[in-house]
Amino acid sequence: MMTDDQTRDLIERFWRAIAARDWETVTDMLDPEFVCEWPQSRERIRGRDHFVAVNRDYPGEWRIAVQRIIAEGARAASEVHVAIAGRVDVAVSFYEVRDGRIVREIDYWPESYPAPRWRAHLVEAMSDQEA
Amino acid sequence: MMTDDQTRDLIERFWRAIAARDWETVTDMLDPEFVCEWPQSRERIRGRDHFVAVNRDYPGEWRIAVQRIIAEGARAASEVHVAIAGRVDVAVSFYEVRDGRIVREIDYWPESYPAPRWRAHLVEAMSDQEA
Numbered sequence: 001m002m003t004d005d006q007t008r009d010l011i012e013r014f015w016r017a018i019a020a021r022d023w024e025t026v027t028d029m030l031d032p033e034f035v036c037e038w039p040q041s042r043e044r045i046r047g048r049d050h051f052v053a054v055n056r057d058y059p060g061e062w063r064i065a066v067q068r069i070i071a072e073g074a075r076a077a078s079e080v081h082v083a084i085a086g087r088v089d090v091a092v093s094f095y096e097v098r099d100g101r102i103v104r105e106i107d108y109w110p111e112s113y114p115a116p117r118w119r120a121h122l123v124e125a126m127s128d129q130e131a
Numbered sequence: 132m133m134t135d136d137q138t139r140d141l142i143e144r145f146w147r148a149i150a151a152r153d154w155e156t157v158t159d160m161l162d163p164e165f166v167c168e169w170p171q172s173r174e175r176i177r178g179r180d181h182f183v184a185v186n187r188d189y190p191g192e193w194r195i196a197v198q199r200i201i202a203e204g205a206r207a208a209s210e211v212h213v214a215i216a217g218r219v220d221v222a223v224s225f226y227e228v229r230d231g232r233i234v235r236e237i238d239y240w241p242e243s244y245p246a247p248r249w250r251a252h253l254v255e256a257m258s259d260q261e262a
Contacts, residue, residue, distance in 0.1 A: 004135075041246040092239050106210075108221065109241060113172055115173065122188075125174070126170065130168075130170075
């Protein structure tokens with residue numbers, strides 16, 4: 001059984017290893033049956049070797065800023081800002097942990113879109129720094 | 132202090148009330164200082180009345196399917212599928228709870244995008260049912 005603290009620590013260390021491009025550590029934190037899903041593009045990355053390869057080959061250098069991690073037993077969610085190629089991508093992820101390693105990850109990469117006019121009277125505009 | 136179970140139950144009931152368009156119950160589950168942020172469009176909805184108004188006025192009828200909720204103390208994350216206007220929107224949300232009510236919510240609405248070709252040799256295609 002994983003405690004909330006153990007799972008949160010695992011996810012923190014995972015993103016630190018991604019930030020450092022430390023593929024050996026990343027590999028060691030993933031279960032041999034690890035699967036990662038990117039539902040927006042309907043891509044499934046099966047196995048830690050393929051996951052590391054996608055990250056290793058991803059175009060651009062990144063800086064990682066973990067915004068929040070919610071950990072409940074062997075499951076977790078995170079929001080991470082990835083500064084890359086002059087923009088900031090947001091990664092929102094869900095995780096399942098088994099025997100101390102991540103066995104499943106689902107990543108969403110939400111992109112900006114214009115605020116619709118129909119609700120303009122009900123909302124405020126967030127600044128660049130806040131979004 | 133909220134337990135994981137209490138927070139998870141609150142988020143479950145929140146989405147049930149949204150599904151039922153039961154605005155009285157929704158209002159009662161939100162803190163008077165409730166703020167909701169939609170970072171992709173840089174919109175901030177301040178106050179439960181404005182939040183209810185945006186939901187009430189949102190175009191289209193919806194069916195809600197909660198996929199997962201992760202609750203850790205007074206914080207939570209959820210993934211919800213919203214069938215609306217012939218499509219399925221995904222809502223990924225983070226919550227902060229105070230005195231048994233939601234006081235802050237951050238919603239992301241990730242949209243589909245085409246799978247890039249550079250990583251095609253490292254991924255599998257997910258089916259419609261899986262994505």
